[in-house]
Amino acid sequence: MLYVNQSQTNITAGPQYQGLLEILVFSMMSIVPCCVFLFINITMLFTLRSKAVFRETSRFILLSNLLFADTVQMAMSQILYLMAILRVRLTYPVCGVLAMLADLTNEISPLTLVVMSLERYVAVCFPLRHTTIITMRNTAVAIFVVWAFGSLNILTRVILLLDFPFEDLESLQMKEFCAKVNILLGQMSVLYDKGYTYFLFVSAGVAIICSYIGVMIAARSASTDKASAQKARNTLLLHLLQLVLSLSSTIQNPLLTAFSKVLDRETLVRIQLYLYVFIIIFPRCLSSLIYGIRDRTIRLVFVKHLCCQWRRSRFQ
Incomplete structure (x- = not known):
C-alpha cells in the first residue's frame, strides 16, 4: 500500500527547510491533530474494554x-512523517522493519x-441465524x-527483497528518507505492491x-426490521467511505508530483500537510467517531470516558 510514507519521497526529500522555526511549525501542525485523534482512539479502545457487553459482542470485538x-498505523505514520521533516535517515533494515509494520x-x-x-449483512438478512x-x-x-493474510503479504515482500543485490550498494545507509517506496528495491517488488493494492481494494469494495x-433487498421484505436495515445500510455506506479514503492515500504521491510542476515550494508543502491530515490521519479516527456518536449502546460510555480523561489530562 502507498500510504503516508509516500509523502516522504522525492517531493519532501528535495525541499530543505529553512531554520528551526519552520521545522517546528510544520511538526506541530501535524502533531496536534495526530495527538487529538490518538487520544480519541485510545479512549474508544478503553471504552470497548470497560464493559463485558462490549468484550462479548462480535461487532465491538471487530471494532476493537x-x-x-x-491507532498503530497513525502512530507509525506520524513517526515516519517527523523523521522526514527532521531529515533523519535510517539504514535499510531499520527502515524496512518500520515500513513493513506500518x-x-x-x-x-x-x-x-x-x-x-459481512457481519452487518448477516444481522439483517439472517437475523434468526445471526x-x-x-x-x-x-x-x-x-x-x-x-x-494472517496481512502477514503473508509482508512475508512475500520480504522474500522479494532477498533477491535484490544488496552487495552492490555502497552502504546500507539510506540516501533518502525512510519511505515504503524507497525500500521497494527491484521491479518485481514494485509490480507486486501495485497488484496487491489493486486486488485488496477492489475485493474489499466489491464485498x-x-x-x-x-x-x-432484505429491507424490502415484510419480515425485516426496517429501522435495523436502515441503520445497517448507513453503516455500510460509512464503511465504503472509509475504504475510499484509505484508497485516496494511494494517489497522494502522484497528485503531489503533478502539483510540484505548477506550484511553488511553500504552497506545495502546505498542500502536502493538508493531504496528510485529512487523507491519512483523519480516516484513522473515523471509526471512533462513527461508532462513538451513532451507536447508542456505546455513545454514553464513550462520551463519559472521553470527558473524564480530558478533565484528568487538563488537571495533570
Whole structure:
C-alpha cells in the first residue's frame, strides 16, 4: 500500500527547510491533530474494554481490532512523517522493519471493514441465524485470518527483497528518507505492491457493495426490521467511505508530483500537510467517531470516558 510514507519521497526529500522555526511549525501542525485523534482512539479502545457487553459482542470485538490497527498505523505514520521533516535517515533494515509494520497495520483496516460489513449483512438478512453464525469463536477466527493474510503479504515482500543485490550498494545507509517506496528495491517488488493494492481494494469494495445491495433487498421484505436495515445500510455506506479514503492515500504521491510542476515550494508543502491530515490521519479516527456518536449502546460510555480523561489530562 502507498500510504503516508509516500509523502516522504522525492517531493519532501528535495525541499530543505529553512531554520528551526519552520521545522517546528510544520511538526506541530501535524502533531496536534495526530495527538487529538490518538487520544480519541485510545479512549474508544478503553471504552470497548470497560464493559463485558462490549468484550462479548462480535461487532465491538471487530471494532476493537480495527481501532487497534488504525491507532498503530497513525502512530507509525506520524513517526515516519517527523523523521522526514527532521531529515533523519535510517539504514535499510531499520527502515524496512518500520515500513513493513506500518504496511501491515494499514492492510488490516480494509480487511476488517470487509468482515464488519459481512457481519452487518448477516444481522439483517439472517437475523434468526445471526447468533449461530456470528459467534465469539468465529469472530476470533476471522480476526486471525485477517492478520494472517496481512502477514503473508509482508512475508512475500520480504522474500522479494532477498533477491535484490544488496552487495552492490555502497552502504546500507539510506540516501533518502525512510519511505515504503524507497525500500521497494527491484521491479518485481514494485509490480507486486501495485497488484496487491489493486486486488485488496477492489475485493474489499466489491464485498462491501454486495453487502449493501443484500441489505437493501432484505429491507424490502415484510419480515425485516426496517429501522435495523436502515441503520445497517448507513453503516455500510460509512464503511465504503472509509475504504475510499484509505484508497485516496494511494494517489497522494502522484497528485503531489503533478502539483510540484505548477506550484511553488511553500504552497506545495502546505498542500502536502493538508493531504496528510485529512487523507491519512483523519480516516484513522473515523471509526471512533462513527461508532462513538451513532451507536447508542456505546455513545454514553464513550462520551463519559472521553470527558473524564480530558478533565484528568487538563488537571495533570
